[in-house]
Every structure is written in structure tokens, then in C-alpha cells.
Amino acid sequence: MANAATGIDGLTETKADRLPRSARLDLTTSICLVVLVTFIVLAVFANVLAPYGFAQIDLHARxxxxxxxxxxxxxxxxxxxxxxxxxSRVFYGVRTSLLIALGASAISLVLGTTLGLLAAFRRGFADMLIRVAVDFQASMPFLIIALAVLAFFGDNLWLFMALLGLYGWERYARLVRTMTGLELERGYVAALKRNGASTARIAVMHVLPNILSVVFVNLTVVLPDILMQESALSFLGLGIQPPMVSLGSMVGAGRDYVMTEWWISTLPGIAIFLLSLSISLIGDYLRDAFDPTLH
Known part of the structure; x- marks a missing residue:
């Protein structure tokens, strides 16, 4: 059969047995995957699953x-x-926090990958300029930059998402530049150039697909950090504003009641912890299993 093979000892060997040990799901990763899928389902179907609206007030049950x-x-x-x-507010808060984190991560990924490819292919002045920008971004505390920008331009959802999209792009740029440099040393790139392929075609159609798995592994590392940055800024009152709700804004709203009505801030805080931890551990699994630089 196609899905099994017989070894010299006569036992049946499945595809799972032939996978490297690092590529097999362990118990911890399986639990994290279940938790992450649960959060995604809650976010997508918050309108259906939430017993009340996120802004619905019941003064008799304060x-x-x-x-x-x-x-x-x-x-x-x-x-x-x-x-x-x-x-109900946790359900809607998970939706808002995930949407912002995913949108910002997509911006960071596209920006960093584009600049990394540009630096690797162009070299010279463009490479030097991008490396300076990467070093500047890595040396500056992002939270301070975010506080300054939001305090100056005010609170806006799209501005907030775009600002978070500037977090972590330097990691993609460094990674893509390094991986692209390794790809450029391989024979197929020289063959494509001899056949008249343009630089853009080589970069997008041939080099990028070969390094995309490593880029997406890096996404699972950056995503929890962006989620924590969103929560921190919303906690400080500079992120999501009422009547909208996110997990970070819920924690911030309940900080004045933490000694008496602890559940107001503790429960969304637990949701942030579980969501970030699950994504981080799944990212560790993907890195160990699919990052070629580790094998």
C-alpha cells in the first residue's frame, strides 16, 4: 500500500513512523493546538456563542x-x-485581539520579507540603508515609539494596527536576507540568470517559495509578541477604545477592582496567557520540525 511499508523485521511501517521525531505531535503541542483552535472558533462565532452583547448593560447584576x-x-x-x-466580552475580546494581531503580523511579514529580498538582491547602498533601519528598529524600545505615535496622532483602529505592523519586521528582514543569500549561491539561480530571467521573477517565483516555510515559522514567533504589545497598549488606554473591546482593554478596565472583583481583569488575563502560550509552543514545534537550518 502507498501509506505503509514493510521493514526487514516484517512489521508494518507507517508514514508517521518514517517522520523525524521532531515532526511528530507531542501531548503539549496537541493541547496547544486544541486551545488555539478553540480560541479561533470563539472569535469567528462570537456573535452566535456569546450569550449577551459585549456592550449590553445589566445594572441589576453589577x-x-x-x-x-x-x-x-x-x-x-x-x-x-x-x-x-x-x-461575552471575552469572546468578543478574543476576536478583536486576534484580528489586530493577525493584521499587524501580516503587515510585518510583508514589509520585512520585501526589504530582506531587496537587501539580498540589490546589495550596495540599498543593503546598507536597510541594515541601518534594521539596527535602528532593533535598538529602539517599541513600546516607547508606540506611546509617542499614539499620543501625537490619537487613537484610531487602523493606525493602531499599522503601528503594530512595524513591530518585528526587522526579524523577517534579517532572516530573509540571510536565507536569500544562501539561495543565491545555489546553481539554479545562476542557471535562471543565464536563461534571461529577471531579478523580480527569480526573487518572487523561485527564491521566495524556497524560504517561505522558515518565514512562516518566524510568524509564529512574532505573532504572540504582537498580541502582547496590543494588550499592553490597550491596558494603558492607548489601544482599543470603548465601546470596542479587546482582552487588553478588559484587563485595563478591571485593574481598579483587582482586589475585590478580581474576575473582571483576571479572566481576560488568563485568556491572553493561554492564547500567547499556545501560539508560542506551536511555533516552537514548527521551528523544530520544519526549519532546515536546524537539521
Whole structure:
């Protein structure tokens, strides 16, 4: 059969057995994958799964505790200072935080990959200029830059996402420049040049597909960092603004009640922790399994 082979000992060897050990899912990675898929489902179907609207107020149930701490089934995870349902707000908060993190990660990936390819192919002044920009970005604390920009230009969702898209692009640029330099030393690039292929065609159609797996592995490293940056800025009141809700803004709104109504900030904080940890551990697995520089 195509999916199995018989070894010299007569036992059947499956495709999973022939995979390298680092490419097999372990228990931790499997749990993280389940957690991540659960969060994605909650984000996509928040409108259906949430028992209440994220801004729906119930003044008669203000600061109601979670079910296991004296609350009722009406609000399983309790309510905040305005009587808004914490469970519903967590669902919508996961959606907002994930959308912003994914959008910003896409901007960072495209920007860094483009500049990395440009630096590797053009060399000379362009390479030097991009390397200076990379060093500047790596040396400056991103949070300080973000605070200055948001304080000057004000709060805007698209500006906020674009600003977060500037986080981590230097990692892609360095990685892509290095990997592209290795690809340029291979024979197929010289053959393509002799056949008259343009630089843009070689970069996009031939070099980029060969390094794309490493780029996407790096995405799983940058994504949790962007998620944490979004949460930090929203916590400080410079990110998502009411009536919109994100996990970071929920933590920030509940910091004044952390000693009495702890669930207001603790539960979205746990969601941030689980989401970031799951993506990070899945990223470690993908790096160990598919990054050719490690084998």
C-alpha cells in the first residue's frame, strides 16, 4: 500500500513512523493546538456563542461573581462594574485581539520579507540603508515609539494596527536576507540568470517559495509578541477604545477592582496567557520540525 511499508523485521511501517521525531505531535503541542483552535472558533462565532452583547448593560447584576464563586447561571463568569457579561466580552475580546494581531503580523511579514529580498538582491547602498533601519528598529524600545505615535496622532483602529505592523519586521528582514543569500549561491539561480530571467521573477517565483516555510515559522514567533504589545497598549488606554473591546482593554478596565472583583481583569488575563502560550509552543514545534537550518 502507498501509506505503509514493510521493514526487514516484517512489521508494518507507517508514514508517521518514517517522520523525524521532531515532526511528530507531542501531548503539549496537541493541547496547544486544541486551545488555539478553540480560541479561533470563539472569535469567528462570537456573535452566535456569546450569550449577551459585549456592550449590553445589566445594572441589576453589577459586579456579579462567577458561578463557582457564588454567582448564577445567568452570568457564568460574572459581570463587570457596569453589569456587562464577562464571558461575552471575552469572546468578543478574543476576536478583536486576534484580528489586530493577525493584521499587524501580516503587515510585518510583508514589509520585512520585501526589504530582506531587496537587501539580498540589490546589495550596495540599498543593503546598507536597510541594515541601518534594521539596527535602528532593533535598538529602539517599541513600546516607547508606540506611546509617542499614539499620543501625537490619537487613537484610531487602523493606525493602531499599522503601528503594530512595524513591530518585528526587522526579524523577517534579517532572516530573509540571510536565507536569500544562501539561495543565491545555489546553481539554479545562476542557471535562471543565464536563461534571461529577471531579478523580480527569480526573487518572487523561485527564491521566495524556497524560504517561505522558515518565514512562516518566524510568524509564529512574532505573532504572540504582537498580541502582547496590543494588550499592553490597550491596558494603558492607548489601544482599543470603548465601546470596542479587546482582552487588553478588559484587563485595563478591571485593574481598579483587582482586589475585590478580581474576575473582571483576571479572566481576560488568563485568556491572553493561554492564547500567547499556545501560539508560542506551536511555533516552537514548527521551528523544530520544519526549519532546515536546524537539521
Amino acid at each position: 459586579k456579579a461573581p462567577p458561578l463557582l464563586f457564588g454567582g448564577t447561571l445567568k452570568h457564568v463568569l460574572g459581570t463587570d462594574e457596569l453589569g456587562r457579561d464577562i464571558l
